[in-house]
């Protein structure tokens with residue numbers, strides 16, 4: 001990984017496209033919440049959002065470790081506001097820490113209502129990914 005790429009992944013400064021305060025993280029996923037993703041109450045199912053966050057963190061883990069990796073732990077997940085059908089959901093990932101074989105990746109999820117220019121943070125969490133070799137065993141994140 002080049003120094004420039006690492007700098008972007010660790011401290012990527014990104015201004016939200018809708019004027020909101022989004023002061024850190026790399027935009028990794030943007031998706032529209034669909035009716036198929038709802039819970040029995042009609043709001044978006046938390047599991048759908050968690051899977052999007054896992055995908056976002058996994059995307060960054062792949063870029064950082066340049067290979068296979070897996071989620072070993074999810075910490076401090078909080079659901080701050082409900083997500084509604086039709087919301088545009090944007091996921092930002094920030095590389096917080098690299099260990100020997102693990103990566104701590106913080107993910108923020110923001111939602112913008114379909115007919116609004118305002119986005120609100122709806123969820124965040126830390127995902128710990130472990131870089132894996134071909135056999136599924138931990139490998140150093142940065143090969144020496």
Ligand SMILES: CC(C)(COP(=O)(O)OP(=O)(O)OC[C@H]1O[C@@H](n2cnc3c(N)ncnc32)[C@H](O)[C@@H]1OP(=O)(O)O)[C@@H](O)C(=O)NCCC(=O)NCCS
Nearest residue numbers: 070071072073098099100101102103128130132136137138
């Ligand atoms: C990922 C996996 C190979 C790690 O195996 P392991 O025996 O725990 O490996 P280690 O003890 O060597 O730990 C590897 C790294 O993960 C970290 N780690 C392990 N468990 C952790 C946890 N619960 N929380 C935070 N970090 C953890 C260790 O600190 C270590 O980090 P470091 O090398 O940067 O110091 C194994 O746990 C596994 O296969 N888990 C299933 C992963 C998976 O399928 N994920 C998808 C879920 S559907």
